[in-house]
Each structure stands twice: as structure tokens, then as C-alpha cells.
Amino acid sequence: MARTMAVNYGSQTMAEEIKPPVLLSSSAQKTGGETSAAKAASGKAATAKNPEGPVPIPWAAPLVEKYRSQYGSGLEAQTYLGQNYVTVDSSLIPNFLRQLRDDEQFDYCVDITAVHYPKREKQFEVIWILYSFARNERLRVKVHIADGASLPSSVSIWSSTNWLEREVFDMFGIQFVGHPNMTRILLPEGWKGHPLRKDYGILQQDQEWVQINLGIESGQ
Amino acid sequence: MTLSDENAANIVAGTTQDHVSGNDSPKTYLDSNELIINMGPQHPATHGVLRVILKLDGERVLGTECVIGYLHRGVEKIAENRTYAMFNPYVDRMDYVAAVSNGLGYCEAVEKLLNVEAPARAKYIRVILAELNRIASHQLWLGTHALDIGAMTPLFYTFRDREEILKIFEKYCGARLTTHAFRIGGCLYETYAGFEKEVKNFVKFVTPKIDEYEALLTGNRIWMERTKNVGVISGPDCIALGVTGPVLRASGVQWDVRKAQPYAAYSEFEFEIPVGTTGDTYDRYLVRMSEMRQSLRIIEQAVNGLPEGPIMAKVPKVIKPPVGEIYHSIESPKGELGYFIVSDGTTQPYRLRVRPPSFVNLQALDVMVRGLLVADVVAVIGTIDIVLGEVDR
Structure with a gap:
């Protein structure tokens, strides 16, 4: 029983590629058109697969206007469930982050993380x-980068990002250029993969480890 | 005394002038070699499996490096392979001395993603248990922190009183430590008969006990010598390092997620955010002591105003949040605990990120211990209040 369950989880690690939650204004129309077409074609299939929920809407704020006039199409601002986020081109990092800290008082970097979308051209967000x-305000800044691409480090902007960037590197393999110590943080140095x-x-990782270190078949 | 005698005396005392004043004038006494030693990973004062590499000049700390990850279990990867409800017990295993807070943050994050709101009664129960847990966490911190510094008595006092909180947890949900008390959408368990009375009794019981802890330590000469002006960190430094929780507040920044961006039912209660002034170990101790009293205030208000009604919102049997993402954070006893969840519309999170307060706060250790003595490192590790289960996840 336990064995079959574990195998099931393993097979689900390759999660299906999803539609990007960041809907750019042009693609928003496209997906809308697709779902209506799908509905017309085959009843309720589309809604049964993906539960309907709120969609991100464009976020208009003085902050956004200010930077849109500066960066133009390289910046896309949206809000979802009342939470604001800005998607920028990776070339604007770290200048945009520095501006947010210096000019907009975003003085506390809460977290850095990444999401892997293996089927996208730019795999990492x-x-x-x-x-x-x-301002008592939260803001998320997002960047899309390809596998193997690196980003400039923001340790000089917020010291808190030191370990956070190391964790992103450890877990995703994304390099931050200019980081004082770009090494693994949670996993041991010789670890394979991210x-x-x-x-x-x-499962594969577990089986290999058990084989090499214990010399027996893994029970997984 | 001649000059050379003075120097000799200083070397014995370990307080040569250039260290104390911090100026870089060339040393006039025998130069000691730099020494690198490992503290941990098996060390009673590191509160778990934390390895700190210390670079020393005699007894002085020149720099530190933390080696972490010994308790890494990959909870974020586990989350991607479990359903939303199945992952709920796992969060208890991060900060295992404040499991209720972890569960509260997780359940609220998923509820936000589902666009569901827990009923008022469930929110009140959550607040009562989360605040009890904050007191329990602070009691455990106080006992072990004092023990590290050399005061053994507070440990017995705090553990004796923490037991009463754990009894309430056990009666409520059957578990003492890894409680799994809440469910997505509210609470699974209704309060047991006599819950309100027991909580009220606990408040009455523990209020003089906190004074008792203070009587042991606050004016204690040894305690003050060991904690005052030790591990000082300024407010701006805290913000730059992302430090939150009591450590941030002890440095004079009056910020608490419960007030700044209220969640659960916190906007309905009156309480204050205690702050310190100097940002040293002693201030952090005072801040946490006041926090316990504020928690008692919240608990009293919540128990007296506990509304009637359902404890579970209407949540679909199979939890499938719509495509989207959410960041939700709460004030755990250690600081800002955040959950960032990306949903792809299936039953499992596409990505779940935990923003652990202990992990980020531990980064400040290096800033705080530079120039101190080895014995102070123990005090500073204790005062940051880390739980390695949360640092490593």
C-alpha cells in the first residue's frame, strides 16, 4: 500500500505545465477568447478542469505610472486578490530594485523565491x-529568465538577500552574479541537482543514495 | 604600576584597550594567533543542529559563519507532492515549538487563495490557541536562554508553567506539540467542555508567574552583566537584514504583522506592541516578557468575547484553489512567517514557499557577535530565538 502510494507521488512530480498566472494584457484577451471558444465547442469541459476564480487585473497606481513612463513596455503591473505585483524585464534588475528601495521606501526585502515552469521558454520566474x-504596503517584483541564465545579486541593496539568494541557487540553480558567497546553503556541497x-x-535520488551508501535496494 | 604591568594585566583580563575602544592602533602586547573553531553541530547551546564556525582572536570573535541544513527535510518539495489538506500537518514540523502559529498561517493562506473566510468563532479559537502558543514559545525560549547563560532555575519555572498550555492543547486536539489544530476553512474541533474556564484559569495562574520570572532575572546582577550591551543591533540594521519579530522590536521599530496587516481576528482586540530602545540582549528579554503579558490580554478578550456559531466555513471536499498565487504572512513568535503559494488549479500546490523568520533572523548573528567574547555568542544565539526545524525546513 505504502509502496504504491509513494510511486504515485513520484509520478506526479512532473506536474503538468499550467497557464501562466501572470496574464499580460494581450494574452488575457487571448485566453478569454479560448475559453469562450472551448465552452461553445464542448459544454462545461473547460470549467470542470480549472475551477473558475478571480483573474489578475491591471494595477494602476502612481508608482506604476512613474516607472512605466521610464521603462515603457518592459514593465507590467497587475493585482490579484488585492496583492500587487510588477513583472519586469530581467535587464532592469537590479536598478529597478534599487529605485524601489531608494525612491519608494521598499526598505525591507521579505523574501526571494522562484518558480519553475519547465515548458515555458523562459523557465524560471x-x-x-x-x-x-x-507605506505599509507589499509588492512583488517578478522576472522571467531562461534556464542557465543568471541575475545580478541584490545583496548590496538589502543585506537580507544574502542567504535568500543562496537558497534560490541551492534549490533552483539560478546564479546571482556579484553575490559574495554563491554556494549551497541547505544542502551539502557535493549534492547533485537542484x-x-x-x-x-x-525517488530516483533516494534510490541512488541508498544504493551507493547502504548497498541495498531502496524500499521506496 | 608600570606600563608593562598594565599591559600584562590587560592581557590576563582579555580587555586590551584597542579592542574596547575599537580603534585600529597597532597592538602593543603579544599578538595572539587567529583561531578557527567549530561550535556545534552538536552543542547544547546552539538549540539544535547548528554549526557556527568562529574566527577568534583569543576570546574575541572576529567573525562567524553559520553552517545550516542539518535538519533539511525539503518541506517545499513535499508540498508539491501532497494535496493542500495533506500538507497541513507538515507545517507543524517546521517551528515545532509554535506549531499552532505555523498552521494558522498556512490555513489562512490557502483560505485566501480559495476566497473563503473562516467563521468568527473559528477565528477567535485560532487567536486564543495562537497566543497561548506564543506564550509557550516564549517560555521555552526564556528557560533555555537563561540556562545557556548559567541561570538554571528559570528553566524549571517556565517548563512547569508551559505544561499547563500543553495540557490545554492536548485536551483541545489530542496533541501537545505538533498540534495540527486548524483546518483549511476553520477549525475541525469544537472547544471541549470547560475550555473557556480552563483558559481563564490559566491566565489567572500564569500572570503572577511571569512576575516570578522577572523577579529572578530582571534585576539580577549576573543576568544584567551577561545581557546588557551584548549583541546590540540597530533598527536600520534589522530592517536591512530583514530581521522581524521581537528582535526588530527590541531595536525600537514598532512593527508587528498583527497590527500592521491584521489577520484572523486581531483587529478586534486591544493590545500594545512593546518596543525596546537599545537593541541589546537585555531589551529583547524585556520585549518578550511584555509580549507574554500582551498575549494574555488578547486571550482574555478573546475568551470573554468568544462568539457562538459555526467553526467551519463551506469548503469543497476536494480543495482545488483557482489558478493564481498568494503571499500571506502572520506574526509567529519568532517573527514574520510567510507562505507564498502558487496554484495551478489542481489539488496540489504548484509551488509552496515558506518564508521562515528563524532563517532570516539567524543571518543577523554575524553582525551581532562581532567583537564579543565566545561566551556571548551563546547568549546571542539564545536571544535571536531560532528553531532549527524552521531554519532548515
């Missing part, structure tokens, strides 16, 4: 979660 004490990538098989 890197996310900075920022907070401003003065576990939070979708193509990282947990």
Missing part, C-alpha cells in the same frame, strides 16, 4: 517580495 514600513526544479525526481 524569480520573485522578490518587498515591504515598505512607511531539488525544487520540476524535473528533479525524488
